[in-house]
Amino acid sequence: MASDVDTAPLVGRADLVAAVRSALLDEVAQGSTAAVFLTGESGVGKTRLLREIGARLRDGGALVLTGTCLDIGDASPLHPLLQALRRFDGELTTSHARTSSAVRGLLQMFADETAGPDGAGALLERVSRGLHLIAEGRPLVLVLDDLQWVDRSTRQLLLYLLAGLGDLQLSVLAAVRAESLQGAHPLRRVLTELRRLRTVRVLDLAPLDRAGTEQLAAAVVGRPLSPEAAEQVWRRSGGNPFVVEELARDVRDGRDGLSDTLREIFLSRVDALPQHAHTVVHAVAAGVEPVEHWLLANVVRLPEDQLIEAVRAAVAHRLLVGADDGYRLRHRLVAEVLEHELLPAERAALHRRYAEALTAAPADLHQARLAHHWRLAGEPARALPAAVAAAKEAERLHGYAEAHRHWSTALQLAGATTGGPPETSRVTLLERAAEAAHHCGEHARALTLLEELAASDAGRPACGLHIQRARYLAAAGRSALAEAEYQRALDLADCTPAERATAAAHLAELLLHLGRYADAGHRAREALKLSAAVEGSTSEVVLASAALGFSEAYLEDPDAGLAVMRQALETAERAGRPEDVACAYLHLAELLTGPLNILEEGVVVARRGAERVAELGLGRTYETRLLAIATNGLFRVGQWAEAEKVVAAALRHRPSGADAVELLLARCRLSVGYGDIEAADRDLDAVATVLAGGGARHVLPLLTLRSGLAMWQGRHDLARQAVQRGLTESRSDDGAIVAALVWHGLRAEAEAHASRTVEVDQTAVRRLRGVAERVARRSAGAVRPVRSVVDGFLALCAAEVSRLDGSDPELWARSVAEWDRRNHPYPAAYSRLRQAEALLARRSRSATAAALLRQAYQVAQALGAVPLTSEIRTLAGRARVSLEERTGPAAAAAATGGADRDELAVLTAREREVLAAVAEGLTNREIGQRLFISERTIGVHVSHIFDKLQVRTRVQASAIFLRNRSS
Structure with a gap:
């Protein structure tokens, strides 16, 4: 079942290829024979590995003969060796006359050979001598595929040669389909004998892990898979490369169903099972994995000895996997294939037997499986209480995604039943399903269920509904609507004290997220006052305390505010409600x-x-x-x-x-x-x-980033528009994010002035300066840490304004000092660039300007800040400043070319990772899939690596990496 997709990368096997190559060549170099037998299920990649390792062995100077065993038993003695010799003879050219003569001589010997069993030893000796002549002193490697079908003569030859009986130094690399080695298969005895030899290794080739599966699938599809598609490929394939490639082709070509190729392959493997093993696989396919032995016994109803023998056969055929907790299908595709092989009545009967067995052995953890089997057995009334119990069980264990799934199942089942206890009423189920959806991040689903609940329960109190809707809207990122809903709840006359405390506490937290810290503090105090009169309002106290602590720390006293927030975290941990703990950590x-x-x-x-x-x-x-x-x-x-x-x-x-x-x-x-x-x-x-x-908490950073991006693209008008929109649409007490936006606005005007592509908007400049002044006045009374961060952005603002009529190096020096003090390397490097630019424009202190450019360049290079690096390099080029000039120990090491010099020291940690992958020969796409970042970002890293190492090709960069790794 080898894949025919030669273009697909060899994923997750690099270490194995290197280890096998070393084992085969090193042992032979030491004067002994060696062998590696690769075992594994069909499609796991054995044939592909044989090709890859064979190619590496040829590159290492070995003579490689490749043959394949046929499924025709002893009818073709020494077939794989004969095939390998004929292939090799066909590849030889006239310049290899001596070798060709030796090959043909050995082939002729086979054609003339009529020796019976008594002449087997002589035959093996002559074959050994013939191979010795062909090798001509080179390492000889015999590569054999599908060794499970090996004929008797070839088995004897392998034992003869690997035991060192022949006058030949030989390596053998062979692949064996593990599921074919059943019962008394003769190769099992051969492998048992060979395992005793020190130089023989039998390696079981495991399926790919999840990362390797996603990487291979992405290579076949031609793009990274969506999380849903990647999850499905992993779950269905079990990491088998052949199956992964087939499923990935279906994704690429837009096919939803299972391909006929895979269907027929798995059906043929199941059909090859003994009768009882066939029954066991069908039963496990219908179960919820893992299927415990006692449960399987109740479903298939076989005597214990027959059941164990059937399971053993299914495991040996690589269809089942056995573990302490029960049995699993090796590939979930088997379940998909077998689902259509049973009649509906047969499937229902299987599920009924599962449900009856689980009902007879009650346990909380069986509830989800019980609901599943009763539902598929066609018994919704018996499935519904089990689904509700499973949902509650999941919530107790904080498994909100599972709880949401079980509540949704219960909703479906409730539609097919009548009557039942109150906990299975549609209104109750809608409420529980909506809350579970909210907790597990399915915010749109939560809102939909809530609207259905409101329509189904006309008598439901309006206040509670407003609060619930507001929570879901806030989680969905729709802050303005959420704020309005909380306010509606607080304005209702029939809102209870408990509901009023809840609404105020959640509103305080929302205002905190919106950056309105003064309003958040006001609402938090209100919530704490309301909560004091309500018993059991721990959640409200935690939320309000976190909001109040944040507000106080920002506006009044950092130490006191932090103390309140840490106290809120301790209270949340003692109470144990997950959402309270999360909120406390988040705000701190x-x-x-x-x-x-x-x-x-x-x-x-x-x-x-x-x-x-x-x-x-x-x-x-x-x-x-x-x-x-x-x-x-x-x-x-x-x-x-x-x-x-x-x-x-x-x-x-x-x-x-x-x-x-x-x-x-x-x-x-x-x-x-x-x-x-x-x-x-x-x-x-x-x-x-x-x-x-x-709200402003998200909108202002969004527009700030939009502005910064537009400036790197040279689109200063778009940068200006983004900033002006932010000043118009959003308000925030967070002076830092407002000051950052203002800086980008002034920088956009300064860039427009420098580029002369867009006219400076003097009205915009006046407005921005006015906002900066307001931020400065407002932050003057703020606590020192808050004022310090704002002052850094205001220093940038003042320096950008100076660029409009002759950049002031002193203002930029002040900005450098502000950001260095805060350990923010990026704005500090940017400020050094602008300070150097101002000094060079005034034609003064060129040595200082050169030092500033080098410092900025080193920081930008270390960060990987490509646009900033490019701008520094451009200015340095115009000013004829060498950015590579170094002093001190680094310069001495460079000058002496000392052996201990690390050429990779200039690279960041991420760039080293990328370079290591480049040295493996991976493409940008493959590196991106390995490191979970975009192909374009990898291209940026590679360009940066080339620049730092002063190379122009991947080969040159790889050589530097390998040289430094080995030193």
């Missing part, structure tokens, strides 16, 4: 990495919180937002490579709504910094789509 990490600029601690808190909320079942929602905060913190301190890894890991959760917005904005900052324009544009468009009704 946001405050540390944002306004207070305590970046290292903030990143630690964010990552610790992400691990904690993942344990609580909130991986798709709060974990992704906490990882976005960590990404932003890492970005600010210049750890871009690490930030890239964090954001890639978070995106695998496939977040939606506000959670997706946070993450996409974080990734976009990296893309803008790297200069990956297409990726940044794509993320910004996605954020804009989600942010209908969003």
